Amino acid sequence: MSLAGQGEIHLKVAVEKLDSKYGLKLRTHPPHVPYKETIRKGTSQRGRHKRQTGGHGQYGDVVVEIAPLPRGSGFAFVDKIAGGVVPRQWIPSVEKGVVEYLKEGPLGFPVVDVSVTLVDGSYHAVDSSDAAFQAAGRIAMQEGMPDCAPVLLEPIMRVRIHVPNDATAKVNAIVSGRRGQLMGFDVRAGWNGWDTIRAQMPHSELHGLIVDLRSLTQGVGTFETEFDHLAELSGKLADQIVATRKAAA
Secondary structure, eight states: OOOOOSSHHHHHHHHHHHHHHHOOOOOOOOOOOOOEEEESSOEEEEEEEEEOOSSSOEEEEEEEEEEEOOTTOOEEEEEOOOTTSSOGGGHHHHHHHHHHHTTSOTTSSOBOSEEEEEEEEEOOTTTOOHHHHHHHHHHHHHHHGGGGOEEEEEEEEEEEEEEEGGGHHHHHHHHHHTTOEEEEEEEOTTOTTEEEEEEEEEGGGGTTHHHHHHHHTTTOOEEEEEEEEEEEEOSHHHHHHHHHHHHHO
16 A cells, blocks of 8 residues: 655645645655666677577577667667577577666666677577577677676756745755755746756755755745656765665566
8 A cells, every 4th residue: 555645745744734634654755766777898708598498408508799889778689680590580589688687787777779790690590599699699789787886876856946035045954964955046037036056966855855955945845856868876975775676686
């Protein structure tokens, strides 16, 4: 069972009311942050799936080249098979296996901005199948991706904060304290004595921001956000996020 509301303060009031009026304790947690991961360098990797079970076995063998793409490029699969070493009907199977792996990379998050090129492989006339080549594609990614310097990506949001202008300097300090980058401010059109502060902030730092703004502005400050880009995150904070994800898996 979950509790939905119109915003952070609305939910906070609802949780407190359920506790004080009904003695109902709710477990709360910060909003989900859609982290991603990518790679900093490439590699070449063979993936072979071979299993003998009594009847027909399973055999799929591929060699892929994994490489980083520019930020925002997404995913690309390139077929460079020559000479029929992987039959045409199994090439989409390799791509399916690669895509399935990319749902959760070595850091535990969806992988973006990566190209995978199928360059070589082999097959068995009887034992090769769609499932075998899907497995071979996954195996190649599982074994190759850790060698590609995986790095965490965090979503950065475009934020517009609306406050009375006597609070602007203090809001700037709040933004900086939440790992935000100030982009400037303007007089809020049609609102005498108000400013609109423009900033970029990590998605994870928005939790609790409305509480700080309302406290600072006697309940009248507001903000709006929209996604801007993904940025690399490394160091202790990234290590903590990855460790938390793996512990929850």
